[in-house]
Every structure is written in C-alpha cells, then in structure tokens.
Amino acid sequence: MSVPGNHHLSSPVTSVISGRILTRANRLEQGQSVLEYYVVTAQGPVQVIVRDQPWLAFCHQQDALQLKRAVAQAGGQIKPLSLKSFQGQAVSALYSPSARAHRQVRRMATDMGIRLFEDDIRPEQRFLIERFVALDAEFSGYEVECLAGVRRFEAQRVRCASQDPGISLKAVSVDLECSMQGELYSIGFFGDVVPLVIMVGQAGEAKAAPSDCDIQWVSDEKALLEAIIAWFAAADPDIIIGWSIVGFDLSLLSRRAQHHGLALAIGRGGSELGWKVADKHRPETLDLPGRVVLDGIDWLKAAFFQFDSFSLQSVASALLGKGKAIDKVDDRGEEITRLFLEDKPALARYNLMDCQLVWEIFAHTHLFEFALERARLTGLELGRVGASVAAFTHLYLPHLHRQGYVAPAMGAVPGQDSPGGYVMDSLPGLYRNILVLDFKSLYPSIIRSFLIDPKGLIEGLQESEQDSVPGFRGARFSRKQPILPGIIATLAARREEAKRDDNAPLSQAIKIIMNSLYGVLGSSGCVFHDTRLASSITLRGHEIMRQTRAWIEELGYQVIYGDTDSTFVWLGDEAADADATGKMLVNRVNELWRDRLWQEWQLESFLELEYERHYRHFFMPTLRHSAEGSKKRYVGEYDDYGQSRIVFKGMEQVRSDWSPLAKRLQHELYRRLFAGEDMVAYIKDNIDALFKGDLDDELVFRKRLRRKLVDYSASAPHVKAARVLLESTGDPVWGQRGARIEYVMTIQGAEPLQLSRQPIDYEYYLEKQIRPIVDPVFSVLDINYSEMLGKQLLLI
Structure with a gap:
C-alpha cells in the first residue's frame, strides 16, 4: 500500500524489506532532519527514511543543569540515564533535533568547560551501531510515495538481517x-x-x-x-x-x-x-x-x-x-x-581498455568481496577505506552501552607514548638452516589471553590484585565480562571458518581488522586511548618474545634474531630434518605458554607459535660502518615447491628510492652468494659496463611526490628534478602531489630524465648505489672492496 508523502494514513500497512545498505546520510527534508539509507533489495533499490532520530551526546548529570538552558534554546531536551562514564559518574543524554542545534550545544558546553561524551557520532551511524547492524539489514515500516522513480520506505525499526540477502550488486x-x-x-x-x-x-x-x-x-x-x-x-x-x-x-x-x-x-x-x-x-x-x-x-x-x-x-x-x-x-x-x-x-x-584493466584487477584481487566483508565486519559504510578508529568504535560501543558505560571523551587519559614492538639485537653473518617461528596474530592473542580491555581497565583498577589480571604501567584488568577479548574471539572464530571455506577475502579482512585493534588503542585519535592499554600489549609482547627465546635456547638451539612476533632459530649447518624440528619447537613452546598462563594467572592461553619457514641460506648484515648486527634487514633463500625463492626484508631491493641497477645487482649478488658462485667477477663486469655507458637505462630513479611541490622545504633529488621540470615546462602537473618524477644523477646533481643535458655521474652510482649493496656481503667473505675496486678502476 502506498502512502503519499508525509501524509500518513491512520493505520498504514506494516511491511519488512531486507537488503544491503549502500549509503547513509542525515538530510533535511521539509525542514526536518531525517536519516536516509539507500538499500539494494531483491526488488531493486529503495530509499529508506527514518524519522525522529535526534543528534545525541552525553554529559555528567552534575553538569546537566548548567546545560539545560542551552539545550532548550536549541530545541532539544535532557534526560538522566542509568549509564555512567569511565569516571564512575552518572550521565544524562542531550538530544538535539538537528545538526545545527547539536553544534550549538557543543559550543555552549565548550564555553562552559563541560566535557561531552560521544558527541561526534552522527545519528545515521548511531542508529545502526546501537542495533548491531552493519551491511545487511532488515527494516520494518511502510512504503510511501516514490521520489524520482525510486521506491521510498518509512522505517520504524531496523535489525541485522537474519541471513545473507543474497543480493548481487551491479x-x-x-x-x-x-x-x-x-x-x-x-x-x-x-x-x-x-x-x-x-x-x-x-x-x-x-x-x-x-x-x-x-x-x-x-x-x-x-x-x-x-x-x-x-x-x-x-x-x-x-x-x-x-x-x-x-x-x-x-x-x-x-x-x-x-x-x-x-x-x-x-x-x-x-x-x-x-x-x-x-x-x-x-x-x-x-x-x-x-x-x-x-x-x-x-x-x-x-x-x-x-x-x-x-x-x-x-x-x-x-x-x-x-x-x-x-x-x-x-x-x-x-x-x-x-x-x-x-x-x-x-x-x-x-x-x-583502461576500464577493463581496473575491472580485471578488482576481480583478480577479490577487492569487491574484500570491501563487502570489511563493511559487514566493522559496520563502516561500504566503500569507506581506512577509518580503523571508527571501525573500533562501531564494534565496541554497543557492547559498552549494554554494560552500563558511555565512551570516554577524547584525551581524557593523557600519558606517555607506548613502546613499540620487540626487536632483538641480531647476530650478523651468513647462515644455513634458519627457522622462522611466528606467533599467530600476537597482539590480538595477547589482548584475548590477558583480558586487555578499556572497560576492563576501569573496573580492574577498582578490584584487588587477586581478582584482576596484571598489566603494565599500573594497569589491572577485570575478569568480569571483558568486551574486547570477546570481540577478538568472535573474529578469530570467523577467520578460522573463512579459512576452512577458502574465503580468502573474508580471512584477509578479519586479519587486518584484528591487527588494527592494538594500533587504535595506541592512537591518541581514539577516545579509548590509554597508554596503560597499549603498553600492556606491547610490553607483554616483549616479555613473551624474550621468554620464548630463552625456552628455545634451553632446548639447545641458538636464536639469532627476533622481531615483534618472529623468532629466527639457527639449527646448525648440518640440520637433519628442519621441518620436524620446527614443528617440535612450536608444540613445546605453546605447551609451555599454556602451562605458565594457567599456573601464574589462571588464564587460558591463546598464544600460538607457528612454524613459518625454513631458510636454507640466510644472511643477516651488519649496520653500515659497524660490526653491530642490523635490525629489520635480512635476506633469505628457501625452497618453494622445488623453486628457489629469495626474500629481501628491509633491503634496497624493496625500496623505491634505489635504481634498477642497484636492485638487479643486489638480487644477483645474493643468488650467487647462496649458490656458491663467483661474485667478484660479476661485480667487476658491471662496474666496467657502468663506466662504458652500457647500463644507462638502469640508472633512472623513479619517485613520486608525496605532497605538493610547494610544500617541500628540503631539496631531495626528486624534488629538485621536479622543480626543474615545473620551471622548464610550465606544466603544473609536475608540482602536484603524486607526480611521478624520473631523474638521473649527473655531475651537476639530479636532473629530470626528459631534460638531462649534463654527463651522468658514474662515480655517484659506484659509491652510492653499488658499494652499499656489495659491502655487506664482501665484508662477511673477507673480500676487500676498496682493493678490488682500485684494481678495477685502473682497467677502465
């Protein structure tokens, strides 16, 4: 039954529509603020309208009296609630009829020095968040007159769709x-x-x-x-x-x-x-x-x-x-x-063809499915990229309200920054048989195992040490109904299900969301930020990595490096069965962690060490001009179903500011190192070819401007080349963010490839591109690079 415009019949026929929410908005319609959702149903698109959903914020009840006049002037109202703030004080709700009125109340509160809570959540988001609705929804209400050929539906209630509506989006x-x-x-x-x-x-x-x-x-x-x-x-x-x-x-x-x-x-x-x-x-x-x-x-x-x-x-x-x-x-x-x-x-x-290439890239990488799963998991609008803080809020807030709290205000708990992930001092050198053991989703597992939770922190600080779980920097966490560990448990279960179903987009979406939860708690842009939360995750990670190393070395193996969640174990040059050893080590370490968590804190351990990879050959360089081992830089070679694969971590090979020549030389140098082939002759031949001009095509640097050219103060080579391009051509494209600059290093410095007139500075490429690649390898092999180079240059 169709009901024209806003002239509702006395007893409209209630119906239900199910579909996928595409866009959300808060709009003015005939002077009234309404929520607008465009929903795709099996019968086509529908514009869903929700009325009587005011803008909402909270304040302490003791401050409500001061705000009463401001709220009344804005046409809103104040209502005391049974909810409380993280300070343990009762709160009142401040309802405003429009965005303009809401801004007016916020300004008045700021002028009075009154702190508001949750005042930045838009009503079109809150309406869904509070009802655990994400991508697929079921609206109850009645149809009204179509607008511009699109069906309209006045919704009175919404809930999460009981099943996937099975809608294909065009x-x-x-x-x-x-x-x-x-x-x-x-x-x-x-x-x-x-x-x-x-x-x-x-x-x-x-x-x-x-x-x-x-x-x-x-x-x-x-x-x-x-x-x-x-x-x-x-x-x-x-x-x-x-x-x-x-x-x-x-x-x-x-x-x-x-x-x-x-x-x-x-x-x-x-x-x-x-x-x-x-x-x-x-x-x-x-x-x-x-x-x-x-x-x-x-x-x-x-x-x-x-x-x-x-x-x-x-x-x-x-x-x-x-x-x-x-x-x-x-x-x-x-x-x-x-x-x-x-x-x-x-x-x-x-x-x-450009259209088709983009389409095929989306299909090849499953980006359509990834975007859908991300929206379904987080409650973010379909198509909204990034926004990890908003995703955390969408996941956490409805649970928090049901346990009697409103979210804290921004910056309510200032404090020192949290430490980063654990990085062990490395033992540099050339190795055979290195095992990499990784903790699966280490930070989410720590949150889940040690009950780390914003609400749990507030309650745990009020409990005795015996009744709470210790954290770091004075943190204690309540064992009673923690929210965040429960969210992670649900996500982890869904990821395992996705893996069993070979649903790669869903598995990847869940992995990214789970790993972002720590980052959100460590971000000052999140209202739940508290250094005690983030530190209780990272410092617990440090403790876990150090203890894991100790247990592995007690078993007779040497750990040469550790980084955040990965442990690198040397088995010796003549290891019998690397795979069997790797499986033995992870089983033993996981058993030790289960025992320790239960014996010390009566907690179930969700820490899971996994056997990631066996590197047949492995190289850990020193810091430049030092005997000290580097961090986050290594090269390893492993067998991939009969094919040799070389992995570069933190090396020039994976950086965009190195020339194609440097990348080619580095890859081939390590291939030869691991294969036991001659490297000196190879480097000599390339130096000879460099000075003859045979490698000029590999000397071009390609780098994008990360911001507008006028915003750069320093003169990095690509910035200098961009300025020359802009001045010479007058084309503003060379000054825009994202402009791809191609340049070479000449005897006069960086020059854009298109306008390069000066001779190429081959000495620059020798000292700044080849030597940093060769030095780490030659030093381990006791080859004197300077002596080799001196003899070579005499021949050029």
Whole structure:
C-alpha cells in the first residue's frame, strides 16, 4: 500500500524489506532532519527514511543543569540515564533535533568547560551501531510515495538481517579521457553493463569502428556530460570503480559540469554528486547518494598489496601480465590528444581498455568481496577505506552501552607514548638452516589471553590484585565480562571458518581488522586511548618474545634474531630434518605458554607459535660502518615447491628510492652468494659496463611526490628534478602531489630524465648505489672492496 508523502494514513500497512545498505546520510527534508539509507533489495533499490532520530551526546548529570538552558534554546531536551562514564559518574543524554542545534550545544558546553561524551557520532551511524547492524539489514515500516522513480520506505525499526540477502550488486568500471587542460574527450563504461564509450565527435570522423565496444557520439563537452547523466539514470549501477576515480575522474566531472552550469545528477533518484567540503575532492568528502565508489589504488593498499608504483600500467603488468592499449605510456597526455584528433576509434579502444584493466584487477584481487566483508565486519559504510578508529568504535560501543558505560571523551587519559614492538639485537653473518617461528596474530592473542580491555581497565583498577589480571604501567584488568577479548574471539572464530571455506577475502579482512585493534588503542585519535592499554600489549609482547627465546635456547638451539612476533632459530649447518624440528619447537613452546598462563594467572592461553619457514641460506648484515648486527634487514633463500625463492626484508631491493641497477645487482649478488658462485667477477663486469655507458637505462630513479611541490622545504633529488621540470615546462602537473618524477644523477646533481643535458655521474652510482649493496656481503667473505675496486678502476 502506498502512502503519499508525509501524509500518513491512520493505520498504514506494516511491511519488512531486507537488503544491503549502500549509503547513509542525515538530510533535511521539509525542514526536518531525517536519516536516509539507500538499500539494494531483491526488488531493486529503495530509499529508506527514518524519522525522529535526534543528534545525541552525553554529559555528567552534575553538569546537566548548567546545560539545560542551552539545550532548550536549541530545541532539544535532557534526560538522566542509568549509564555512567569511565569516571564512575552518572550521565544524562542531550538530544538535539538537528545538526545545527547539536553544534550549538557543543559550543555552549565548550564555553562552559563541560566535557561531552560521544558527541561526534552522527545519528545515521548511531542508529545502526546501537542495533548491531552493519551491511545487511532488515527494516520494518511502510512504503510511501516514490521520489524520482525510486521506491521510498518509512522505517520504524531496523535489525541485522537474519541471513545473507543474497543480493548481487551491479558494478561498473569508469574512466575519463581528457586534454592536458582537462577538457573532456570521452568516458568509458565496462563491467556489469554493455561496454560503451561516449565520445565527443561524429561517426563520420571514425576510420573504422573498434570491434570491442560501441561508441556513442555527442556533439561537444556539454552534450557529453548530459549523456553521462542519462547513462547513470538508465544503467543505474550500485558500485562505481576506477583508478584515482574520486580525486581525478569524479572531481573533473564535477568541475566541468560546474563550468557548463549543469547539475551533475548521477546519484540515485536524480540526486546530484556533491562534496561535503568545498574544493576538497577526496573519498571521505564525496556525497553520491545511492552509489558506492571504490578506488582501486585505495583498496589495494587497504588489502595490503604492495607495488613499486601504483600506476595502472604498473599494477596491471604485475597482476595481469598486460597493460594499457597505448604505446607511449609515459607521454600518454600528448598521445591521447593526438588520438582524439586523428584516430578516435583507437582512443575509444584505449579508454575501454583502461576500464577493463581496473575491472580485471578488482576481480583478480577479490577487492569487491574484500570491501563487502570489511563493511559487514566493522559496520563502516561500504566503500569507506581506512577509518580503523571508527571501525573500533562501531564494534565496541554497543557492547559498552549494554554494560552500563558511555565512551570516554577524547584525551581524557593523557600519558606517555607506548613502546613499540620487540626487536632483538641480531647476530650478523651468513647462515644455513634458519627457522622462522611466528606467533599467530600476537597482539590480538595477547589482548584475548590477558583480558586487555578499556572497560576492563576501569573496573580492574577498582578490584584487588587477586581478582584482576596484571598489566603494565599500573594497569589491572577485570575478569568480569571483558568486551574486547570477546570481540577478538568472535573474529578469530570467523577467520578460522573463512579459512576452512577458502574465503580468502573474508580471512584477509578479519586479519587486518584484528591487527588494527592494538594500533587504535595506541592512537591518541581514539577516545579509548590509554597508554596503560597499549603498553600492556606491547610490553607483554616483549616479555613473551624474550621468554620464548630463552625456552628455545634451553632446548639447545641458538636464536639469532627476533622481531615483534618472529623468532629466527639457527639449527646448525648440518640440520637433519628442519621441518620436524620446527614443528617440535612450536608444540613445546605453546605447551609451555599454556602451562605458565594457567599456573601464574589462571588464564587460558591463546598464544600460538607457528612454524613459518625454513631458510636454507640466510644472511643477516651488519649496520653500515659497524660490526653491530642490523635490525629489520635480512635476506633469505628457501625452497618453494622445488623453486628457489629469495626474500629481501628491509633491503634496497624493496625500496623505491634505489635504481634498477642497484636492485638487479643486489638480487644477483645474493643468488650467487647462496649458490656458491663467483661474485667478484660479476661485480667487476658491471662496474666496467657502468663506466662504458652500457647500463644507462638502469640508472633512472623513479619517485613520486608525496605532497605538493610547494610544500617541500628540503631539496631531495626528486624534488629538485621536479622543480626543474615545473620551471622548464610550465606544466603544473609536475608540482602536484603524486607526480611521478624520473631523474638521473649527473655531475651537476639530479636532473629530470626528459631534460638531462649534463654527463651522468658514474662515480655517484659506484659509491652510492653499488658499494652499499656489495659491502655487506664482501665484508662477511673477507673480500676487500676498496682493493678490488682500485684494481678495477685502473682497467677502465
């Protein structure tokens, strides 16, 4: 039954809809603040409206009287509650009818020196958080009149969907092509839609239509924007993906629409794309009702993928073994303009290929599934990347309220920083048969085993030492209904289930969330931050690592290094069965930890040491210009199903500020070291080739600007090269954050590759790129690098 507008019938028919929440917002409708959720159901998208959900904050009841007038002036009300703060004082709720009224109350409280609690949680989030609702929801209410073709539903209640609604979301990969000045040429669409390129031009301009996509021709840029708006209304995707899609594609669309005086109505129900902060075009400020936007770069980083470069060309080559449909990738701006003027079908093919590459990267890395699982686990909006503090709040807060507390205010418990992870002094050298033993999810396991919990800390400090669990820096934790250990237990169980089901995206999402919990407690940006919490995790980790080393050495093995949760054990050069020894060690250590936790504290141990890897050959270098062992730097070689694999940790091989020459030399040098092959002749041959100019192609450094050029004060080589590029070309792209700078070191210092005129400084590459690679290995082998180099240079 349809009920028109806000004119509700006296007895509307109550119904239930189940679906997946795409976007959340708090909007003004006819002067009233309402919650708006766009939900995809089996019957299509629905705009769900929830009324009568005020903005909420808490204060101590003793402060409520002072705030009574301010709240009344804002049109709100105050209500005493049975909840209490972490200071143990009773609190009252402050209800405000709108965002503006809420801000007014906050300002008045600040002026009065009154501390508010939970005043930064938006009502559209709180409505779901308090009901343990994340991605899939079941709303109870009744239908109202459609708006702009989208069904509307007035919800009175919501709960977590009892089962997966089994809804497939419709996704599209989008990519724009434009001139160097930002004028739009075309847009491509690929995915759960018919592949299409909309392009400025006329069919008669095409020499031959590309076989792999349709082209829709439009007369000019304004017509292109209008066609884009029409396409979104007709295709109606749930998810939009792309490469830098927010900061580039959607930002450019927004600016070009504004230039032509068009409302960029590409959201659901004809809603306009907007930005919560003017001129700040970032994912967190994007406002696109009813559609989720996923940026490929952001989500690969969120899933902990690592690449030397996150350019589409580089990532596609690494993951898919193919790249862009254009030959001049490094000069693609000029090439795109040439194709637009001379061969538009080829530009359409290139445009569509970029869309397809992004789509295939998402599919190959399971990023769609990863994003869904992350939202389902944390309660964060689908598409919101990062936000580990918000995720912690969503997970923790409803449990905290049900145990009678409100969250503390920001900065309520100042204190010293917590120590970092344990790092043992290493024993440098060249080894055979090194075992790596890792504690599985060490910090989450410590939290779970030792009952570390924000609420538990507050209660534990009121209990006797006999009734609580000791922490560090004066912390004690209550044994009664700890919240955080229970959350971790649930996540751990779900991860084991995901592993059994071969659900890699879910397993990865849970792992990342579990490992972020310590970081959140150690962050001053989290209201639950308390140095006693974070220190009780890290210092307990130090204790566990030191004791684990002692137990292993009591068993007759030498530990040469330890780092956070990993222990490196030397078995000796002639180890009989490394795998059997590794399994024996982890079983024994785990048994010892179970016994110790029960005997000392009557706690169940969830610490689990695992046998990670057997390195057949292993090299731990010294610190440069020192005999002391390095930390977080090593090279190891292991057998991977019959194939030799070399792992570099913290070495030049994995850093972006080293030349291709240095990386190649380092990899081959260690391969030869582990294989017992000649290294001196190899290095001599490369030095000879360097000074002959045969290796010039391997001397190019490639590094991105991490911020705008004007924000740099120091003159790092790539910054110097960027300034030369900007001054010489006048192209502002070289001054922007993210600009990829290619440069070589000449006798005049760093020069951009495009403008390099001075001779290359081969001595620089010898001393700053080759020697740091060779020195650690030669020193262990008692080879005098300087003597070898002196003889070699006489031959050049």
